[in-house]
Amino acid sequence: MKVLVIGSGAREHTLVWKFAQSPKVNQIFAAPGNCGMENLAQLIQLDTNKDILRFAVSEGIDITFVGPEQPLADGIVDEFNKAGKNIIGPSKLAAEIESSKIFAKNFMKKYNIPTTKYQTFDDIVPALDYILHHPPAGGPLVIKADGLAGGKGVFICDNYTDTEIILNHLMHYDMLGKGGHKVIVEDFLEGEEASLFAFCDGNHFVSTILSQDHKQLKDGDKGSNTGGMGAYAPAIFQENLKKEIDDKIIAPTLNGMLKEDRPFIGILYAGLMITKDEPKVLEFNCRLGDPEAQVILPLLENDLVDICQAITEKKINTIELKWKNKSAVAVVLASQGYPGKYEKGKKISGIENIDDKDVLLFFSGVKCENGQYQTNGGRVVSVTAVADNLISAKEKAYTNLKNISFEGMYFRTDIAQKGIQKISSNK
Numbered sequence: 001m002k003v004l005v006i007g008s009g010a011r012e013h014t015l016v017w018k019f020a021q022s023p024k025v026n027q028i029f030a031a032p033g034n035c036g037m038e039n040l041a042q043l044i045q046l047d048t049n050k051d052i053l054r055f056a057v058s059e060g061i062d063i064t065f066v067g068p069e070q071p072l073a074d075g076i077v078d079e080f081n082k083a084g085k086n087i088i089g090p091s092k093l094a095a096e097i098e099s100s101k102i103f104a105k106n107f108m109k110k111y112n113i114p115t116t117k118y119q120t121f122d123d124i125v126p127a128l129d130y131i132l133h134h135p136p137a138g139g140p141l142v143i144k145a146d147g148l149a150g151g152k153g154v155f156i157c158d159n160y161t162d163t164e165i166i167l168n169h170l171m172h173y174d175m176l177g178k179g180g181h182k183v184i185v186e187d188f189l190e191g192e193e194a195s196l197f198a199f200c201d202g203n204h205f206v207s208t209i210l211s212q213d214h215k216q217l218k219d220g221d222k223g224s225n226t227g228g229m230g231a232y233a234p235a236i237f238q239e240n241l242k243k244e245i246d247d248k249i250i251a252p253t254l255n256g257m258l259k260e261d262r263p264f265i266g267i268l269y270a271g272l273m274i275t276k277d278e279p280k281v282l283e284f285n286c287r288l289g290d291p292e293a294q295v296i297l298p299l300l301e302n303d304l305v306d307i308c309q310a311i312t313e314k315k316i317n318t319i320e321l322k323w324k325n326k327s328a329v330a331v332v333l334a335s336q337g338y339p340g341k342y343e344k345g346k347k348i349s350g351i352e353n354i355d356d357k358d359v360l361l362f363f364s365g366v367k368c369e370n371g372q373y374q375t376n377g378g379r380v381v382s383v384t385a386v387a388d389n390l391i392s393a394k395e396k397a398y399t400n401l402k403n404i405s406f407e408g409m410y411f412r413t414d415i416a417q418k419g420i421q422k423i424s425s426n427k
C-alpha cells in the first residue's frame with residue numbers, strides 16, 4: 001500500500017513512523033514533511049489541496065492521512081470525497097468542531113455535553129459588561145478566539161484589566177486576524193487536564209487511552225501557552241473515567257454531529273478538564289494532538305492501516321485497540337524565544353549518540369544542510385521514551401535528550417511529574 005501523510009510536524013513524523021511499522025505499507029510520502037522523516041518517507045512539496053488530490057490520484061495513494069487542522073478546515077476531505085478518493089479526516093463542516101470555537105460551544109450546549117459556562121461576543125462593550133457582572137467579576141476567566149489560532153487563541157485572565165487588554169488586542173487590533181473578532185468568554189475551571197482521541201467512522205468510535213499534554217512553557221505549568229511542551233501516556237485517573245468520557249462526551253458528540261448532518265469521520269480529540277464533579281470539555285479538535293500523538297502512537301499495538309480501513313469502511317466498532325503495557329514520555333526541545341520570536345538555523349548536534357530502540361526522535365522544526373540538522377522552527381524535536389513505567393520512561397527521555405544540543409535549546413524539566421506524583425500518592 002502507498003500512504004501519504006499531510007503535514008510537517010512531530011505528530012506527522014510519528015504517523016509516518018507508525019505507518020512504517022505496518023507490513024501492509026511499502027511506500028510512504030509526506031507532504032511537505034521534514035528532513036527528519038527522510039529515512040522513512042519520500043518528501044513532496046504540494047502547494048494546495050487540489051495539488052495534493054492530483055498527486056494522490058496520479059500516484060495511486062491508498063491512504064491519505066491528514067495531520068494538522070488547517071487543510072481539514074479548508075475542506076481537503078470534501079475535495080477527496082468528491083473525487084472518490086480515500087482520505088482520513090473530517091469534512092469541512094465536521095471540522096468546525098475545532099475551527100469555530102463558537103460552533104463547538106453551542107453544539108455542546110445543545111447536546112448536553114459537559115463543558116464550562118460561556119457567552120459569545122462579537123463586540124467588546126457587551127463582553128466587558130458581562131465580565132464585570134459575571135462572578136467572579138473580572139477573573140479568573142478564559143477568553144477564546146473563535147477561529148483557528150495554532151494554539152495561541154486561549155487566554156487565562158486573572159483580572160479585569162488583563163481581560164480588557166486581551167479583548168482589545170483580539171477584537172480591535174487584529175492580534176489573530178479575523179479569527180479573533182468573535183470570542184468566547186468562559187468560566188475558569190479547576191482540575192487536571194487530560195486528552196482523549198477517538199477514531200470515528202461517523203456512527204461509531206473507539207477511544208484511546210488518556211494522555212496529558214503540558215501546554216505552558218515553563219515548569220509547574222507557568223508561563224505562556226504553547227502548542228505543547230511534552231506529554232505522557234497513559235495518564236492515570238480513577239478507573240471508570242474513560243467510560244464516563246466515552247458515554248457522556250464522545251458518544252453524544254458523534255450522535256449530535258450526525259443529527260446536525262455533519263457526520264464526524266476521522267480523529268476526534270477531546271481536550272478535557274477532569275473536575276471534582278465530572279470530566280468537562282475544554283475544547284474539541286478534529287485531528288490527533290501534538291505532542292500527545294508522540295506518546296499515544298508508540299504505545300498502540302494495532303496496525304494503523306487496519307484502523308484507517310475500518311474508519312473508511314464504517315466498521316470502526318469491529319476494532320479493539322490494543323496497548324503495550326508500558327508508558328511513554330515525550331519532551332519537546334524548543335528554540336529559545338518560542339512561542340514568541342526565535343532564531344532559526346542553529347546546528348543540532350548529538351543526534352547520532354542516541355542509540356536506544358525505545359527512544360524515538362520525532363522531528364518538527366528542522367532543516368538539513370550538507371547532512372547537518374539545523375533548527376527551523378519553534379518546536380524542534382520531540383524526544384519520546386517508552387519504558388515499563390512512567391518513572392523509567394521519564395528518566396529515559398531526560399537522560400537521552402542530554403545527548404542533543406543546539407544554541408538556545410529549551411525544554412521543560414517536569415514532563416510527566418504530575419502523573420508520577422499521583423502514582424506515588426496512591427501507593
Ligand code: GLY
Nearest residue numbers: 213228289290291
Ligand atoms: N496538544 C494540543 C493540541 O494538539 O492542540
